[in-house]
Amino acid sequence: MQPAIIRAERVEKYYSQPSENRIQVISPTDLSITAGEIVALLGPSGSGKSTLLRMLTGLSAPSAGEVYWHEKPIATAEVNVSIVFQSFALFPWLTVLENVEAPLKAHGMEASERRKRSLKILDTVGLDGFQAAYPKELSGGMRQRVGFARALVVEPEVLFMDEPFSALDVLTAENLRSELLELWQNKTIPTKSIFIVTHNIEEAVQLADRIIVLGRNPGHVRTDFRVSIPHPRDRKATSFTQLVDYIYKVLTQPDAQPPALPQTSTGKKVRDQRQMHYQMLPHARPGGIAGLLELVLDHNGKDDIYRLADDLAFQIDDLLPIVDAAQLLGFLTVTEGDAAITSTGTEYANSEILRQKELFRTAAVENVLLLRQIVRAIESKSDRSVPEEFFHDMLDEQFSEDETLRQLETAINWGRYAELFDFDASRRRFIQSEKLHQDADASSTAEIDA
Structure with missing residues (x-):
């Protein structure tokens, strides 16, 4: 087995609260990136994909655990990585060539060498002839090519990509994926490994040699496996569709153990060790x-x-x-x-x-436990109302502040629709719905008449 370029050992991310509790974003996680592989990281929204990427690149320090660059702590190592973002992130006042030269200039490279290397990479990604254009003159696909060129011009050992194709139309994204894969397979670029964060399952299966699927609350590795389907990969092939269906199953059944891998892939299942009290309301x-x-x-x-x-x-x-x-x-x-x-x-x-x-x-x-608790709490009170803060404090033990507010917002929306309860926004209290109040009055009247 090749030594890892980047290795994360029991890394986790959490945020302390004034109440001395902490919001766990990513639970203790082991992960490695080795030379010669494209690794795809999949997971639902809120599973910590981008947070994990930032820790692996050294942009964000883990709350616990350690990230190593060639077995040296990443905080003290000379890290050689680049990141391609979803939003292009180009300087609008610079030309295409100047945008690509920017990281080399920051490294102190001489102007002649900067220009030579930048022109070469622009030619590699199909932008020869657009050196003097400004970002506003380019299509979305061409802007992202500039983003790729700027990331590759520093000759990174590991290229990180955070949903790089999601802002593009379907055909443009497909073309860029194919071209990136061709550059990688032909060893046209010096990069030794690629790590891509994506929400697109087919994209992951098309590109990756290895796929990691995260779960959430907190973020954790659900499954990590190698893809043994040879390139070029046919989307209509049984092996391809089986793997897509497998990943869908992992994503859509977050509380079940990952199923057996299709025979086209090899890997390990990771036991889900979450202990949840409240299920997350979608x-x-x-x-x-x-x-x-x-x-x-x-x-x-x-x-x-x-x-x-x-x-x-x-x-x-x-x-x-x-x-x-x-x-x-x-x-x-x-x-x-x-x-x-x-x-x-x-x-x-x-x-x-x-x-x-x-x-x-x-x-x-x-x-839904939360809705059931709200209804019972209201019924148990003589004034048929309960402060929102009561449930906020309980949810806050499990979710981040933002997620707690979203959970309450969803609960209020569902409860109002179902006429389980109403919500007094001015007093921030759950109250008995008018319908339930009327039903209770009708029941009492019927008992008296009887």
Whole structure:
């Protein structure tokens, strides 16, 4: 086994709170990057992908553990890495050539050598003839080529890319991916390893020699495996689609142990050691859940999540929270990347709004601990109200401050829709909904009449 260029040993990231608690962003994690491999890092939003990248590059120090560069602590080593960002991050007042020369100038390289090396890399990435152009004169794909050229001109040993193709249209992204892979395979660039953060599963399977999938709350490695499919990889090949489905299954079943790897890949499963009290409420609205169920029902009650996202021109990260919400409520089941509507989900999709609210109300109380606790707390109080701060403090033990606020926002949205409770924003209190109040009054009247 080759020695690692970068090795992370039990690294974690957390933020201390005034209450002496701490928000764990990434749990203790081991990871290595060796020469001759493209490593893809996948994970849902909030799993710490970019945070982990920043620690591996030395831009951010871990809260605990250590990152090593050729077995030397990265904080004291001479690190030779570059990063390509999603947002291009070009200097608009500089020409293409000047943008590419900028890092070399910062290193103190002489002007003649800077120009020679920059022109060579511009030619390599297909930008010969655009040296004098300004970023505003270029298309999105060409701007990202400048970003690649600027990252590669310093001849990094490891090239890091943080969702580099996500801001581009489909065809441009596909062309750039293919060209990057060609440069890598032909050894046209001096880079020894590439580490790419992405949310695009097909992109990872197309490019990577090794794929790492993160879970969240806190961020942790769920599975880490090598891809043995030879290049060029055919998206329609059984081995390719099996691997895509496997990764979808890992992402869409966050509370289950990762399934067995397809025979085309080799690797290790990592035990999920999270101890969760509250399940995370996906940030999805009831209207989005209803719309998803109707779409699945129109596809004979079952559809591949990837194909559905593609048909809707959605990024998978945009669709997954809605899928997660429908699954949490028992309206969908997800197996190996295929979403199937349940009988309750079918009834919900076919019902009028009042019946939908009844079904949502029942499903929410049965399946969502936080909503069940809010309802019971309100019922136990003589004034039928509970301060938001009470639940904020409980959630704050498990989630970051921002995530706690998002969880409460989602809970309020779901609770109001289902008429489980209402929320008084001026007093920041959960209160009994008008409907439940009326139902309680009606029940009392019926008992008196009896």
